Amino acid sequence: MLEVFELTKRFKNKEAVKGINFYMEKGEIVGLLGPNGAGKSTTISMISSLVLPTTGDVRLRNESVLKKPEKIRKVLGVVPQDIALYMDLTARENLEFFGRIHKIKKNDLKKRIEEVLEIIGLKDREKDLVKTFSGGMKRRLNIGVALLHEPELIIMDEPTVGIDPQSRNYILETVKRLNEEKQITVLYTSHYMEEVEYLCDRIYIMDHGEVIASGTKDEIKSILSQEQTLVIQVEILKGEFLKGLEALPNIKNISVNDPILKIIVPKKVNILNEIFVLAGETNTNISSVQIETPTLEDVFLHLTGRQLRD
Amino acid sequence: MIGILWGKIRLLFRKPGSFIVTTIICMVFAFFLGKSTYSEVKVPVYSSLPDAEVEEIVNELNKSESFKYVIETEETVKNKVADGTVEAGIELKAESYTLYQVGKTGNYHLINEQLNSFYSEKIRDNAVREQVGDSSDVMETLKKAKANPLFELSVSSFSDQNKWVHDPSLQSLFGFALFFSIYTVAFSVVEILREKQEGIWDRLILSPISKFGMYAGNLLYSLILGYVQIALIFLVFKYGAGVDFHGGFGKTLILIIPYLFTIIAMSIFIAGLVKTIGQFNALIPLISVSFAMLGGAYWPIEIVTSDILLTISKGIPITYGMEILKGVTVSGLSYSDVLLPISILLLMGVALMGVGIRLMESRHV
Numbered sequence: 298m299l300e301v302f303e304l305t306k307r308f309k310n311k312e313a314v315k316g317i318n319f320y321m322e323k324g325e326i327v328g329l330l331g332p333n334g335a336g337k338s339t340t341i342s343m344i345s346s347l348v349l350p351t352t353g354d355v356r357l358r359n360e361s362v363l364k365k366p367e368k369i370r371k372v373l374g375v376v377p378q379d380i381a382l383y384m385d386l387t388a389r390e391n392l393e394f395f396g397r398i399h400k401i402k403k404n405d406l407k408k409r410i411e412e413v414l415e416i417i418g419l420k421d422r423e424k425d426l427v428k429t430f431s432g433g434m435k436r437r438l439n440i441g442v443a444l445l446h447e448p449e450l451i452i453m454d455e456p457t458v459g460i461d462p463q464s465r466n467y468i469l470e471t472v473k474r475l476n477e478e479k480q481i482t483v484l485y486t487s488h489y490m491e492e493v494e495y496l497c498d499r500i501y502i503m504d505h506g507e508v509i510a511s512g513t514k515d516e517i518k519s520i521l522s523q524e525q526t527l528v529i530q531v532e533i534l535k536g537e538f539l540k541g542l543e544a545l546p547n548i549k550n551i552s553v554n555d556p557i558l559k560i561i562v563p564k565k566v567n568i569l570n571e572i573f574v575l576a577g578e579t580n581t582n583i584s585s586v587q588i589e590t591p592t593l594e595d596v597f598l599h600l601t602g603r604q605l606r607d
Numbered sequence: 608m609i610g611i612l613w614g615k616i617r618l619l620f621r622k623p624g625s626f627i628v629t630t631i632i633c634m635v636f637a638f639f640l641g642k643s644t645y646s647e648v649k650v651p652v653y654s655s656l657p658d659a660e661v662e663e664i665v666n667e668l669n670k671s672e673s674f675k676y677v678i679e680t681e682e683t684v685k686n687k688v689a690d691g692t693v694e695a696g697i698e699l700k701a702e703s704y705t706l707y708q709v710g711k712t713g714n715y716h717l718i719n720e721q722l723n724s725f726y727s728e729k730i731r732d733n734a735v736r737e738q739v740g741d742s743s744d745v746m747e748t749l750k751k752a753k754a755n756p757l758f759e760l761s762v763s764s765f766s767d768q769n770k771w772v773h774d775p776s777l778q779s780l781f782g783f784a785l786f787f788s789i790y791t792v793a794f795s796v797v798e799i800l801r802e803k804q805e806g807i808w809d810r811l812i813l814s815p816i817s818k819f820g821m822y823a824g825n826l827l828y829s830l831i832l833g834y835v836q837i838a839l840i841f842l843v844f845k846y847g848a849g850v851d852f853h854g855g856f857g858k859t860l861i862l863i864i865p866y867l868f869t870i871i872a873m874s875i876f877i878a879g880l881v882k883t884i885g886q887f888n889a890l891i892p893l894i895s896v897s898f899a900m901l902g903g904a905y906w907p908i909e910i911v912t913s914d915i916l917l918t919i920s921k922g923i924p925i926t927y928g929m930e931i932l933k934g935v936t937v938s939g940l941s942y943s944d945v946l947l948p949i950s951i952l953l954l955m956g957v958a959l960m961g962v963g964i965r966l967m968e969s970r971h972v
Contacts (some may be wrong), residue, residue: 381806398814398816403880
């Protein structure tokens with residue numbers, strides 16, 4: 298349905314996106330994963346025709362949309378990272394405003410507003426001003442506006458930032474339901490690994506403007522199939538202990554979230570003995586040790602040496 | 608475009624406070640300042656001429672409604688001027704006058720202008736008298752001709768510093784209406800900037816509405832808002848306060864449109880220049896107050912004597928707005944007579960709008 302070829306965006310001295318390629322099939326949920334500043338927002342701005350790429354092409358059903366952006370705009374719904382709503386209008390008035398902008402006929406609009414209010418679960422608050430809503434409700438309405446004109450493709454730019462877990466679950470469920478029931482194709486960007494793991498069929502991991510890994514969840518996790526993750530909790534993290542760990546030959550990556558250390562090591566190597574010896578030498582008390590199978594977070598750590606939310 | 612207008616009007620009804628407050632403040636300022644300027648300013652006079660002659664001069668001068676000339680002793684006049692209890696004192700002579708004042712006020716020019724005009728006419732009459740001797744027939748004919756002129760010649764021009772007509776109540780009304788409308792219009796235009804920052808503008812770009820439609824919807828709303836405010840103020844003053852528009856009321860309602868267009872364009876231009884809404888909000892009061900002072904909204908531009916200030920005023924929309932509004936009311940000018948200031952406003956508007964939209968487009972989205 299959508300293909301992106303060698304997409305690049307250069308702002309003055311900085312190259313925000315460096316020749317990325319990807320594709321989306323109809324009815325897929327594709328995750329675009331990466332830390333802040335990875336180039337996700339610039340990429341989706343280029344796909345949705347808001348920003349012109351420096352080089353490269355975006356194709357919708359094999360047709361370039363760079364010169365005729367109206368083609369993609371017709372089938373596209375965008376959920377921006379910001380709450381792009383009028384705070385002094387009610388939920389219904391916001392939907393009516395954007396419906397009118399989308400030139401939906403009066404009778405159809407009334408029906409669509411009812412449907413959207415049901416989908417986003419705001420029917421009972423339709424007459425309340427948006428400024429009185431919680432963060433989660435605002436985010437739901439933000440999604441609702443993008444659904445009004447029944448788009449085939451939805452781009453969601455971190456739609457769950459800064460909201461409570463309950464609202465977050467509601468949004469994730471809504472996205473999944475829309476995809477399953479209406480076959481809507483979704484490009485979902487996030488830096489929450491668990492959301493992407495839950496929702497997406499395929500994932501693109503971006504860092505520093507490049508796609509550093511892509512594939513299904515299993516394919517990406519298989520990058521670390523030869524490795525395992527040790528989660529070590531210490532009472533007090535000492536510098537000598539950390540230096541000692543870094544000097545051990547089999548350790549591929551260490552991330553520190555004091556007092557927890559995540560260490561990626563080859564599966565076949567038993568490194569626990571060496572770690573305990575090092576702990577004894579540096580007077581470090583180890584509280585617990587866990588051995589985990591790799592998660593996407595671990596893959597990201599392995600690929601970039603950083604955690605997603607660094 | 609209609610959708611954008613619908614949304615904006617909804618938002619206005621939801622939060623009409625600032626519009627109502629600006630309109631009321633404008634009315635209050637125009638009413639009280641117009642009235643205080645309009646109320647008779649007492650000007651004490653003294654003279655060594657015979658009493659009858661002095662009274663005759665004072666009666667003639669008092670035909671003007673703006674100043675009340677009162678005969679007092681020389682000492683009283685000079686004391687009052689020295690104490691600052693009056694703006695000016697006059698010594699009336701047969702063919703000249705001496706004007707005493709402590710500092711130059713707005714009224715100084717008006718009094719001086721009136722006395723100048725009165726004495727010019729007096730000297731001319733005396734010259735006629737000298738030519739014809741004491742021929743009572745000629746003087747009688749002259750008197751009759753003055754009383755029943757064949758046609759009345761009224762000279763009024765805003766560009767001619769030597770001869771201009773002043774209506775204090777209209778000066779205040781027009782001045783404050785044009786001044787306050789800058790706030791109303793500018794703070795509605797800046798909403799484009801806010802919508803860009805909040806991502807609403809992106810949503811509009813992705814909708815079927817064209818860029819032209821987006822700008823047109825927003826700018827048309829600003830025009831309507833500014834127009835309704837000024838029209839409301841004029842209506843209240845005409846029918847509520849009984850201000851005389853000298854038969855030009857209808858024309859003023861049409862001719863505020865070019866002025867508003869220029870103010871909208873100027874607001875877009877400023878919005879294109881600034882980086883944040885805070886900067887815009889800080890700039891607008893600075894610009895509007897400077898414009899009002901230099902463009903003759905606070906006081907008549909005709910009393911300004913500095914060539915530099917007069918040159919600067921040529922680049923300010925309020926100058927032309929006031930010229931048009933005063934022209935079609937107090938001076939009774941026609942549409943074609945004010946075509947030049949209208950054209951200048953439209954030219955300014957088109958240029959500022961073009962550059963402003965270009966700046967906004969290149970900087971923000």
